[in-house]
Amino acid sequence: MSLLEVSDLHVWFDLPQGQPVHAVQGVSFALDPGERFGLVGESGCGKTTTILAMMGLLPPNASVSGEVRVDGQDVLAGGEDSARGYRWTDIAMVFQGAMNALNPVKKVGWQIAEPMAFHGIAQGAAARRRAGELLEMVGIPAAGAERYPHEFSGGMRQRASIAMALACQPRILLADEPTTALDVMVQAQILDLLIRLSSELGLALVLVTHDLPVVAQTCGRAAVMYAGEIAECGPMETLFHQPRHPYTRLLFAATPDLYGAGEVVSIGGAPPRLDEPATGCPFRPRCDVVLDRCAEEHPALQLVGPGHEAACHHAERAGAS
Amino acid sequence: MSGSQGVPLLEVENLTTRYPVRRGLTDRVTRQPRGWVHAVDGVSFTLARGEMLALVGESGCGKTTTAQSILGMVAPVSGTVRLNGTDIAGLPERQMRPLRRQLQMIYQDPYESLDPRFRVETTVGEPLLVHGIGGSPAERRVLIVAALERAGLSPAEAFLARYPHELSGGQRQRVAIAASLVLGPDLLLADEPVSMLDVSVRAGVLTLLDRLRRDGRMGILMITHDLSTAAHFADRIAVMYLGRIVEHGPARQVVRQPQHPYTKALLSVVPARDPRVRSAPQLLTGETPNPVDVPTGCRFHPRCPVAVERCSAQDPALRVAAGSASASHEVACLLA
Numbered sequence: 311m312s313l314l315e316v317s318d319l320h321v322w323f324d325l326p327q328g329q330p331v332h333a334v335q336g337v338s339f340a341l342d343p344g345e346r347f348g349l350v351g352e353s354g355c356g357k358t359t360t361i362l363a364m365m366g367l368l369p370p371n372a373s374v375s376g377e378v379r380v381d382g383q384d385v386l387a388g389g390e391d392s393a394r395g396y397r398w399t400d401i402a403m404v405f406q407g408a409m410n411a412l413n414p415v416k417k418v419g420w421q422i423a424e425p426m427a428f429h430g431i432a433q434g435a436a437a438r439r440r441a442g443e444l445l446e447m448v449g450i451p452a453a454g455a456e457r458y459p460h461e462f463s464g465g466m467r468q469r470a471s472i473a474m475a476l477a478c479q480p481r482i483l484l485a486d487e488p489t490t491a492l493d494v495m496v497q498a499q500i501l502d503l504l505i506r507l508s509s510e511l512g513l514a515l516v517l518v519t520h521d522l523p524v525v526a527q528t529c530g531r532a533a534v535m536y537a538g539e540i541a542e543c544g545p546m547e548t549l550f551h552q553p554r555h556p557y558t559r560l561l562f563a564a565t566p567d568l569y570g571a572g573e574v575v576s577i578g579g580a581p582p583r584l585d586e587p588a589t590g591c592p593f594r595p596r597c598d599v600v601l602d603r604c605a606e607e608h609p610a611l612q613l614v615g616p617g618h619e620a621a622c623h624h625a626e627r628a629g630a631s
Numbered sequence: 632m633s634g635s636q637g638v639p640l641l642e643v644e645n646l647t648t649r650y651p652v653r654r655g656l657t658d659r660v661t662r663q664p665r666g667w668v669h670a671v672d673g674v675s676f677t678l679a680r681g682e683m684l685a686l687v688g689e690s691g692c693g694k695t696t697t698a699q700s701i702l703g704m705v706a707p708v709s710g711t712v713r714l715n716g717t718d719i720a721g722l723p724e725r726q727m728r729p730l731r732r733q734l735q736m737i738y739q740d741p742y743e744s745l746d747p748r749f750r751v752e753t754t755v756g757e758p759l760l761v762h763g764i765g766g767s768p769a770e771r772r773v774l775i776v777a778a779l780e781r782a783g784l785s786p787a788e789a790f791l792a793r794y795p796h797e798l799s800g801g802q803r804q805r806v807a808i809a810a811s812l813v814l815g816p817d818l819l820l821a822d823e824p825v826s827m828l829d830v831s832v833r834a835g836v837l838t839l840l841d842r843l844r845r846d847g848r849m850g851i852l853m854i855t856h857d858l859s860t861a862a863h864f865a866d867r868i869a870v871m872y873l874g875r876i877v878e879h880g881p882a883r884q885v886v887r888q889p890q891h892p893y894t895k896a897l898l899s900v901v902p903a904r905d906p907r908v909r910s911a912p913q914l915l916t917g918e919t920p921n922p923v924d925v926p927t928g929c930r931f932h933p934r935c936p937v938a939v940e941r942c943s944a945q946d947p948a949l950r951v952a953a954g955s956a957s958a959s960h961e962v963a964c965l966l967a
Contacts, residue, residue: 522904
């Protein structure tokens with residue numbers, strides 16, 4: 311049994327008009343303590359919706375099916391009542407732009423201590439002391455607890471929002487684009503911190519980002535998402551060196567590399583709409599190796615190597631031979 | 632258009648731009664001297680037609696202010712900006728306006744730079760109206776269609792009547808590019824032109840810029856924080872730190888044989904695509920200091936991993952880098 315198991319997760323958003331949007335379509339993955347897992351893809355591929363569903367934080371117009379298990383217990387089974395028992399104490403999240411969402415009129419230490427009191431982890435002086443310790447853990451002197459967010463630089467605010475997420479000693483941390491608005495040097499410092507936290511605390515990390523190199527240098531495994539589904543999932547090295555889904559290969563080819571030779575090529579077209587039922591492979595209109603089958607038959611995610619899955623008819627054929 | 636032989640398209644010399652620090656009431660009453668943000672401090676470079684120069688650096692290094700000073704959006708304190716040999720630094724708006732045809736800007740966010748109420752034809756055609764070019768609507772339409780085609784929106788007729796919300800991010804940025812191409816500029820300033828776009832379409836927009844300058848009529852100054860993009864698409868890279876260019880040279884040389892400790896550190900933290908290539912990040916402590924209190928001597932010395940005593944006293948000038956294979960590779964470091 312893994313620490314975290316997501317299985318067959320679906321999310322639909324009801325809209326005032328038209329068909330519901332099927333934003334997440336059967337996502338499954340599992341994580342062990344200390345593991346770092348990347349969820350990558352373009353905007354609208356469902357990566358953020360996936361982790362918001364895991365937190366039980368989707369808006370009221372969303373309906374969710376599937377399971378999110380922590381130590382075998384389904385977090386979502388009892389709706390908000392059961393989700394509340396896991397949120398922050400077992401699964402915590404650093405939201406996109408969290409560093410800009412700190413309360414400007416409260417001291418940083420107070421903001422870290424507040425969830426501890428709310429969840430009955432620590433109160434008063436004990437909570438303040440622990441807030442100081444958490445700040446030190448993320449690389450800010452404990453005295454920073456007495457400061458206001460505007461006195462912090464962007465990198466320090468991002469560290470403080472990570473400390474906030476860790477306040478109730480979660481075992482799973484979901485980080486949504488934690489370095490997107492940061493400069494490269496600060497990005498490297500934050501990634502270094504996340505790597506250190508996951509190995510020192512045994513924290514299972516889900517890193518959501520559109521930035522493949524960031525995942526390549528931070529995570530051991532990753533899932534590439536496309537149109538609400540996992541297109542390919544496996545060890546990072548396998549995804550880069552032996553991708554079995556054309557989308558993974560093309561996404562890497564579209565990413566400039568400092569020393570990489572060869573042309574950087576964009577992927578033509580745009581992802582499909584998710585409010586229309588689709589037949590066949592969702593990537594077909596943008597794919598460079600389309601078969602006849604691709605128009606009719608939706609490729610299922612299947613094992614193509616050790617710990618390596620792909621949802622492509624080509625991968626299937628190669629796997630069979 | 633203009634452009635006599637031998638005169639570079641753009642020559643920036645010793646450009647210095649600073650902003651006043653806003654004063655509080657107490658400062659005003661006690662008549663404290665104003666502080667200054669030294670945004671750009673003595674920046675020089677040239678750009679030829681057909682060339683792409685990338686200005687790279689972290690936020691606050693002065694790369695955007697440099698572009699704004701060239702455009703005349705902020706008035707530099709000193710220095711010259713020669714466009715086709717004419718100094719345009721600090722020109723009053725009335726004299727600047729006709730010259731703006733020659734230099735155009737592409738902004739970072741095509742979700743904000745396009746007016747949502749304007750059809751593509753109106754957006755791309757507006758610069759023509761402002762500059763009084765193309766007499767009749769029919770003549771203007773010919774120019775608009777040509778600009779859209781050059782920006783890779785083909786067939787252009789299919790895009791004319793669309794609104795921004797009907798376009799993808801990449802198409803929006805192409806419309807913004809068409810709106811700057813319609814005047815036939817000599818110089819394009821592109822401020823982070825792809826950082827708001829999805830990874831899958833970035834390469835397309837960058838390849839478009841690459842093609843536009845390769846036909847030789849136009850030079851492009853690209854401002855970016857992304858060294859991988861600069862390494863791939865620019866001919867030359869200038870690395871800025873706290874308002875200064877600290878290293879400048881052919882893109883390949885700067886990336887493969889960096890000379891300045893700041894450039895070395897910056898390159899070391901760029902994550903590689905290949906997970907087997909484990910970078911050895913050389914993490915600098917802290918962040919770029921406030922450009923109000925610029926350190927003495929070399930501006931980088933408080934964060935520099937190899938600084939020696941004289942670095943805090945002596946301000947290094949940009950000079951040819953002894954350790955590089957290229958004669959046009961310059962560095963501002965006492966130890967390089």
